[in-house]
Amino acid sequence: MSGIPVLTLLTVVPLVGAAIALWSGKHARTVALITTLGSLALALFVWTQLPANGSIGLVERASWVPSLGIEYHLGVDGLGALMVVLSAIVTLMSVDAAHRVHHQPGLYFGLVLVLESGLFGSFTALNFFHWFLFWELSLIPAFFLIKLWGGTRRGPAATQFFVYTMAGSVALLVAFLAVFVATGSMDFPHLTLLASTGELEQMVTAHLGPVTLWLAIGVLAGFAVKVPMVPFHTWLPAAYAEAPSPVTMLLTGAMSKMGVYGLLRIAIPLFGAQIAEMRTPLLVLAVATVVMGAWAAAQQKDLKRVFAYSSVNHLGYCLLGIFALAVPVAVGDAGALANQAAALNGVILQMFNHGLTAATLFWFVAMLQTRTGGHRGIDDFGGLRKPAPVLAGLMGIALFSSLGLPGLNQFVGEFLIFRGVFPLAWVAATVSVLGLLVTAAVMLTVIQKVFNGPVPEHCVGFPDLHHGERMALAPVICLMFLVGLLPQLIVDTVNPTVQNLLAHWRF
């Protein structure tokens, strides 16, 4: 099978699907479903083909623009492959959830598939140029999906989303250009190698003077916006709230992971030492992301905004885990290495789990909306457990997953993050548990207001999940349990990658 360029195929399949979907009008959703299913199969195939030692596998490499150090360089390790699988799952869910697109369905599903291609591309790229291409490519369809199918205040939301992210991207780009100028390379593995020996900083200093810290800040800014990290997150609630729910699933489920992925693939490997210098403010921001995200969610009245802020909160744990890695430890300290490995494993698991859970939550919001003609205020419902017990039960599972109930998927990641972070930065970890608490309060409030209490008049006769929806949700819910109970399924592949990554990072 090695002859087939699987990763290229992975990127191309959605694009082809998008082209077909564009012209297939009413049948676009079917086309999209088939394409995303195919993509998922390919992604799972990729997952199975990873090298056992955690190094980068399935490499494809060809010359592209040699003078700029640009290569067509693809490859995945456990991290990339997991993100590919997650993207495939989330896109499939999103397409499945979007069965009420009446307005230009061809375009809608075309854009969704282009977005998927962008996700795949950026998770498999190993060259900055290539990566950046897909990183930006994913932005365009996302923008239009919000802009054209969004809610009443979609215009400003879409613009803010776009311009904000682009501003971050430019900062990232400029910083990376400096790296290229200094090293003449845009290849991630190569640059990682340079950074791990400290050569990168020497080269940058030799070429440009002592600006490495600024470059690190530039790169971080790009990712901080995407993740998003407080205070770069203000685009997020509006964008998530105004986007149609299936699109929000994509935004939170897959796109926000691009930022975390970027931190792991680019920022940390290249600028580990600089991030280590800045670790205290960064940890403060990470904690602020966790805590303020959760608390801001508490104040929201719109379900989508609630989940949007809770996404900020959950991604804050990823940031916490990542920045805690930069806390200096004694060389050769096996315990510290174990802590770091735990944190990093946790971060990666959290990326996957949050993607799955948050996407599912927004899916449920979509269902609530379609059933009540667009209601999604937290006070618009009540007592739904009575008319719709299955919906209530399944959404309850998703909500409990989100608040980190053990046995469900999100707990594992959060546990590992705390387990790793606590010994590295116990103050940050301790303050961050507040986030767990507040998130729990928020999620329970949602349950209380939406599912419990007396049934208001307009919710009488609220239809429960129909058969198709149950069938569609079942695998997702099962996956939540599966990952929650047997995380080793994922960690088996991720852990070698984590060790491999840690071995190549230098703080």
Add this chain to the structure above:
Amino acid sequence: MSVVFYLLAALTVAGGLAAVMLKNTVHCALALTVAFAGLALFFLDLDAQFAGFAQILVYIGAVAILVVFAILLTKGSETPKEGVYSRNWLAGLAIAAGVFAVLGWAVLQSARVLPGPEGTPTATPVVTVLDIGHALMGRYVLPLEIVALLLTAALIGAVIVAMHEKEGAK
């Protein structure tokens, strides 16, 4: 300085003076012809036969006739009641006198630096029409072409300017 020179000079200057001073414009034109003829004779005297004959042909044969035609066409022969001289004639005269003074002064001044009258043996240069033809086709071909173009343009221009405008074109 030969007698011929003085005679020709007198004739020419007299013709010129008459051409600008006479009241009747037709007379002026005729006096102009005299001045032209005097100049042509000067040219011949100076061994520039070709130039002399060209002077006769072009000026006396063409320009003078044109002037007469123009006078007739514009009924310029009638003496206007305001007088033939413009209001500022005195100033014009003074300026002309000034010009003459400067020019004359320049000539006389330069005469001092020139070699003496006897010191310039003036061997008559033999210039045949063939020589002139060779020169025109050789060294002066570009000016010749330009002049040809100019003449053509002038021809066309004169025609257009003098042509009656079409009825209702305006």
Add this chain to the structure above:
Amino acid sequence: MQETISFAPHLAASPITGILWLIPTVPIVASGVIALLKQPKRKTAATLAIASLSFSLLLSLVAFAHVVAGWAHGVAVRETVNFTWIQVGTASVDLGWVLDPLAAVMLVMVAFVGLLIFIYSTGYMEHDENFTRFFCFMSLFAGAMLGVVIANSLLLLFIFWELVGLTSYLLIGFWYQKPAAAAAAKKAFLTTKVGDVFFLLGMVWLFAQTGTLLFYNNGAGSLEFGALKGLLAQPGAWGLTAAGAIGLLIFAGAAGKSGQFPLHVWLPDAMEGPTPVSALIHAATMVAAGVYLIARVYPLMQAGALAGGTTAALTVVTWVGAFTAVFAALIAVAQNDIKRILAYSTVSQLGYMMAGLGMGGVAVGMFHLITHGFFKALLFLGAGSVIHGCHEEQDIRRMGGLRADMPLTFFTYAIGMLALCGFPLLFSGFWSKDGILEAAKHWTVAKTPFYLLVFGALLTAFYMTRQVGYVFFGYWRGKKPAHESPAVITVPLAILAFFAMALGLIGTPAWPWFRAFLDGRAVGFDWHGFAEPGLLGLMATSTVVVFLGLGLGWRLYGGQAPTPEEPDVLEKAAPVAWGWLRDRLYVDELYGVTVIAFYWWWARVADWLDRRVWGGVVAGVAWAFRGWAQLNQFLDNNVVDGSFDKGCDELASGGGLLAAVQTGRVQTYLRILALSVVALAAILIWSSLP
């Protein structure tokens, strides 16, 4: 108290240990199956739940027998099965289960009480429309609780711990249409969650320090010597060792679940759930899980204690427990809801258990836990029977004289009540409470807890007498006449009543079977147990106190309880104090103006920061760019481009000036020309003159 407990270092896991995991798994699976059942399949659901729990009970008994057998052969059984859950880096996160006397005793208690309550529920919940759902949750709870019991890993324990919390949440909010129930469920979950995050912190700390979360792992577990030694060497915070600090963090989790002050507020509200739930979860098992947790990690709490001494962690546990015992008992005095009285009583008794653990060790606390499990379940079920019989009436002021209408219930309830009060000799509560009091008496740190606990015992007897007086004596003050409950309800009551009495036999000073069993020591019957110095005096004291409480109660409430409209006897005597107690000493209100207000204040701050500050900064930047853009355009139109246009205009006007010279008079031009030539020529010549 023993410094080292001589458990067998290693035993090959016996077959029963190998399948121990089935004990929690079977009910959980049954719960899953019931979840998929349709609502009308009531019988199937109940059958499944009861069958699965019976199976668990059976296995538990086998396991118990195995442990007892091993003990009988002089071997303290501690068998573990461990496995790797996640491989992280080169380290691993391990889970496992353990079979030792502590687990075995608890297994049997939970499974047995649970089974009885299940059976009881089939009658009690008969007419509920969500009958199947009820059994689904109950079954899940049973499984999770059994999981907590057998966990050999703090993480696994935590996982089940949270699951238990979840089912508690689900069951408190079982009647979800009632806003009060929904709110109570949320409150319960969140309050326990507060404890749980500390538990989580303690857990990760422990993990980070010892590299494992397994309790016992052939010497490599976190509760075993090597790890504890490391923990003691490690400084923690506030003068504690790491072991102490971790222990306290874990205790915070236990305090949450076990309703210790100040996290007790959820437990009385939890009575919004169906009565069997209150009996099972909020009396017998789950709330006791905190006590069980402390018992489980006792080596950690105790680590570093000198012979006969105590540790900072245990001191805290003691004080919290003792305070809670009195505090809750005081509140219980002034409650009128039959279940609420029991709830505060539970809180109070949990305080006893904690204090017992803190002062007397595992066995003391655990013994009270077991006995309390039975008699409190009995009381709750009895209360349920009363409520059932009184047509869902819960206010004791609207009952009365029920001993005639519901004789069986009265009889069993009285047994439970006497057990709770610690009526001498016959009832298990007497023995278990005496154990605690004895430990308190011998506590070297302070004597106050002893007095507190004695006072608590007095109060216990008093409020229980008050309750019984209201409910079963006097005359009927309700509307519809009450009726006796069916057999499916009364039979479990009878069984529980039997155990509420009989269990005391295994913990008498003469035959301290329970303690010996837990400690792995041999035991024999010996009257000399009573001969320990001060023991008889203590028993006498306690007896006096109990009778004092009973008498006082009877004096005030025996026979002529007031009507609902009338103020209580004590209220007339001391209205202010009564009001404070009735309003639960305003702890909820205190939280309302502190924690909850803080929560909402921060939520608003976060939202405000987001909208106004960060959003404002973004808007400001955008605005600045817009403004700058406008400025630039202005510059472009008026300065850059303007200068061009201006230049053009200047040029044009300059042309106009020049045009003024152009008179149109040809001769003028000519004149000027001529003059210029003259001037030029003159200059040229002049300058060339020698």
Add this chain to the structure above:
Amino acid sequence: MNPLTGYLLVAALLFSIGLAGALTRRNAILVLIGIELMLNAANLNLIAFWRYGPHPEALTGMMFAIFSIAVAAAEAAVGLGLVISIHRHAHTTDLDAMNRMRG
């Protein structure tokens, strides 16, 4: 006196007469006549310089004169054409009356 000087003086005189005519007469045709005289005076200069110059075989002066004659012819033609055209419009050849071109 140098023979050249005489010719130059005559040419200067003739030029000045032409200039005086051009500056003093009202009639446009007579102004043109004056200009023709000025041109002819220049031609006389050219020929004279040629004749008495150091390199008469180079024909330069003569050629200039010939071209000048040609140009003058063209000038006359166009100038007179203009005069006629203006007269047709304005019915006058009086230059004092002709100042409508002023900007």
Add this chain to the structure above:
Amino acid sequence: MFSIFHPNSGSLLAFTIYLSFAGALVLALLPKGRPGRHGDQALARWLALAVAVAGLALALQGFVAGMGPNHAARVTIVDLPWVPSMGIHYLLAADGISRVLVLLTGLAAVAGVLFSWNIELRTNEFFAFFLALIGGVYGVFLSFDVFLLFVFYEVAIVPKYFLIAIWGSTRREYAAMKLALYSFVGSAMVLIGVLAAYATAGSHSTGLIALAHAGLPVSFQMWAFPLVFVGFGILAGLWPFHTWAPTGHVAAPTAASMLLAGVVMKLGAYGCLRVAIGLFPRGLDPWGFSFIGVGSWRDVFAVLAVVGIVYGALVALAQTDFKFVIGYSSVSHMGFVLLGLVTLNQIGVTGAVLQMFSHGIIAGLLFAIVGRIVYDRTHTRQLAQLETMHLSRRLPFAAWAFVIAGMASMGLPGFSGFVAELQVLVGAWIAKPWWTVVAGVGIVVGVAYTWRAMQKAFFSDVRPSAHDLEHEQEQPFATITWPEVTGTVLLAWVSLAVGLYPKILLDAIEPAVKTLLLGGGQ
């Protein structure tokens, strides 16, 4: 007659010039079509298209022929003595830069004809001027003699004036005059500089290469460089001499704006590179002192370029007229070209040349959409009015074409603009990092204005009322015609292709830039 051509690759390139002028001549001589008679104009259109396509084919052939083992070497096409006494030669040659720009001209010409398909007024003359302009542009890009270059340069300016003055729209005389004035001022400066160089060199040759090798004294270069650079820079939209550009672009007919932004501005940039930098490389040397960080002409022009980038973008952000947005965007994007040029390093200059090509394509596309596809149907360019028209629904083709063009314009990866700007930024990093940082701000603002214009024009949030819908159904817009589709697709694909595989052009540009930077000529 072919013997006078050097028998080497790319010699056919010269025919792009001749063919265009011949086409212009033929079109000028065609009988005047009567307005309304369709057939009359059709002939002119097809003829113009044929000429443009033939030119493109020749350009393409020349480009392809230039690839290969000796790719991008400079080849002489024609070298005839013209004014021998002054050493002026009719010298046409092509190196990698020329080939790329000739190719751009060919593309712009074809697209321009396609987007002028509906010109009814004096069609023949329009296309005649159009082709004359194109011929002049071809000539500039192929001239390697400085006077010949200058002649073609001037030839190109004249038709431009008429195109705007006759077929233009808003304030067309003003715009045309402004353009002409600016151009002539620039030309004058260039002429002075070049003449001075010729005189100073004393080499009796006006060949670019010869002059470059003449060893002009540094002190001379020091003042000649800014003179010539500004002279050409005016046409390249150098801030603050850029104001002709927006007004000119707006006033010009679509095809002319496309050429103006797409090609004519490149003439200026090309002149800056080939003449100013090529002849006076030492003019960029430091002065020996510095004032607020500016220590050489290079710094001065870099500052102007960077200011132009940000300033143009900001002003574009403030526009209310759709076409002005695009007009100012050209100023901003040309700032990148100029910035790339003064980086004076391989990457930066290569990027500048690539940006010339890229901007030529993208600006052409933008003007085509705004000026032609949209304006011809809506008859307004005011964003406020367009906002009420729901164009994304009524003109989806235009909307999505603009999205693609906008993406390319704002420098999203995958399109040619990104690669070009990337290289310029890299070059600027190498030269002076803060240039890059400021230019980065320009990119952000670029995103903002493009997106703003796009949203306002096409994707407004105003929900249509029932009345609007009825009105729209009654008066639908004219359908998109095939020339519009063809032109759009052509340009979009070129941008995409170059963006995805820039090597195709870079292979040609890089060696040429290298030689140019090494020694002025070769």
